[in-house]
Amino acid sequence: MITEDVIRVVIIEDDEIIRNGYAFLIGKESGFRIVNTYASFEDAALNIKEDDPEVILLDIELPGTNGIDALPKLKKIVPTAFVLILTVYDSEKLIFDALASGASGYLTKNSSASKIVESIREVKDGGGPMSINIARMVIKSFMRNQNSPLSKRETQVLELVGNGKSRSQIAKELFIDLETVRSHIKNIYLKLDVNSRADALKTARLNKLI
Amino acid sequence: MITEDVIRVVIIEDDEIIRNGYAFLIGKESGFRIVNTYASFEDAALNIKEDDPEVILLDIELPGTNGIDALPKLKKIVPTAFVLILTVYDSEKLIFDALASGASGYLTKNSSASKIVESIREVKDGGGPMSINIARMVIKSFMRNQNSPLSKRETQVLELVGNGKSRSQIAKELFIDLETVRSHIKNIYLKLDVNSRADALKTARLNKLI
DNA sequence: TTACAATCACCCCGAAAGGGGGATATTTTA
DNA sequence: TAAAATATCCCCCTTTCGGGGTGATTGTAA
Structure with a gap:
């Protein structure tokens, strides 16, 4: 040594x-x-x-x-x-x-x-x-995009999607109904103009929404 | 001004x-x-x-x-x-x-x-x-964990899981069979001692495997 | 050279989840 | 006050998921 x-x-x-x-x-x-x-x-x-x-x-x-x-x-x-x-x-x-x-x-x-x-x-x-x-x-x-089209809740939901969570897991975690998670995700898809989890995450990460 | x-x-x-x-x-x-x-x-x-x-x-x-x-x-x-x-x-x-x-x-x-x-x-x-x-x-x-239990391919697959990709999407992206993706994921679960995507991602991120 | 890990591929199964469509009510905020 | 955010519910069908098990090929380390 x-x-x-x-x-x-x-x-x-x-x-x-x-x-x-x-x-x-x-x-x-x-x-x-x-x-x-x-x-x-x-x-x-x-x-x-x-x-x-x-x-x-x-x-x-x-x-x-x-x-x-x-x-x-x-x-x-x-x-x-x-x-x-x-x-x-x-x-x-x-x-x-x-x-x-x-x-x-x-x-x-x-x-x-x-x-x-x-x-x-x-x-x-x-x-x-x-x-x-x-x-x-x-x-x-x-740095997050300060002009995210997503609401707080939607961002939160999408983050959990990014963690691989299923709708029901997200529902449990946020203490909301399974159907509510569903509509949040639907709104996310609408806003980001996508129709799948993978595309939503891709777009969101590209634009630093999550 | x-x-x-x-x-x-x-x-x-x-x-x-x-x-x-x-x-x-x-x-x-x-x-x-x-x-x-x-x-x-x-x-x-x-x-x-x-x-x-x-x-x-x-x-x-x-x-x-x-x-x-x-x-x-x-x-x-x-x-x-x-x-x-x-x-x-x-x-x-x-x-x-x-x-x-x-x-x-x-x-x-x-x-x-x-x-x-x-x-x-x-x-x-x-x-x-x-x-x-x-x-x-x-x-x-x-910094990635340099002693990852996961192989290169498994790490790669898990990363795609983290992007919200489905098995078939991963298969297409890596030019391998759907069933191969399946066995990779099974091996990942075995190694990380989990049995779901969310848990695999959680463990992997916690240990900086991805 | 033997043994093990890695990579790849295939089969069965049932339950869960995903996504498309649509509707409605309350609260918050601009 | 009107729009946006948040929340809940229903239908439908298809895909995906995870558990079980098997086996071939390659490369590498002991």
Whole structure:
């Protein structure tokens, strides 16, 4: 076990200039040591166990196995490492995929060097750094449509539908009649112009009604 | 229309000491003006339109209408205002409710004054500030359980169940037989020890399997 | 190489649920 | 006051659901 009081960092990034740039910027910080850098996941997979990094800076756009697919595999090889995703693209889906796969944080490449260094520290301390762009996106993803055509009750019913509940289960849960649930659902279908549970949920989620 | 180049801030917080403390700390910053402070939503509702704030600091724990319920109502009165939630509790549900109701950010009360001031600036510029605790929680909420008992296919099927899809709809979507979907679902039920869609989804979501 | 998990597919059955159609009454809110 | 929200009831037919059981193929880990 290596027990120096530096944070061991590995960088996986295919662009040589960016890779060396980050390595230089982070390496010169006291308290950090770049133990290795790799141009692809395949390269990293062979050696990274010996590197024993505490933090991995991982690019999304990699040749071969991309960052998102690499993430769970890296976690399997070095389970204790925190992974910081570093990318130029801040697409909603990518971010959520990365977080779902166990990324500890997500930074866009326009982040300043000091921001990145600060983020590594935060990650190491168990925090979750997110650049402003990412935070904004996450917040947006949680924001309900304020002009929902659905009433409170209808929204409530549709949420339970989203939980896989049947009409009778919903009725019990809301202390209303089975037939009332039915008419709520009928009204939901009318308003959303659909005629099935799946379509109602799809439309509702697309428009952030639930 | 008021067109001074200061950020107009309103504070809604029932604790007088905290309220005045924030008012003082923020008011002395150049570029900020505390246009009003209120001890409850009810008080605020009467005057806040005239205050015309750009940023509202909103406490969650309020007498009468609580912060979460107040949020959409405030947004209705002053639609252009950014709302920053300020609370001692960082419970997962509260945060997500707040973000769903249109909060622009979420700060725990242990945040430093400078952090709060900085957050107001970020919010005004369209960013989404989140304190470390919150970011960590949000990230955690996105993180899938890496030791899911469900296979890839089963996870996929269960996700479609969560979209309200019927067996036949799932079969079509995955290009497999209706009966195959059935056996996947049966295996899911076995593994999760449930016997209905609703329970499967509940267990799966609780354990972050989907 | 053996054994197990995963994926796929098929059969029977009865009960439950879903969706289309329609009507009506009370309360809340704009 | 009129519209929207909420609640309840009826008919009908089709689909879906979940329980039971069986078995083939593939891939992978022990």
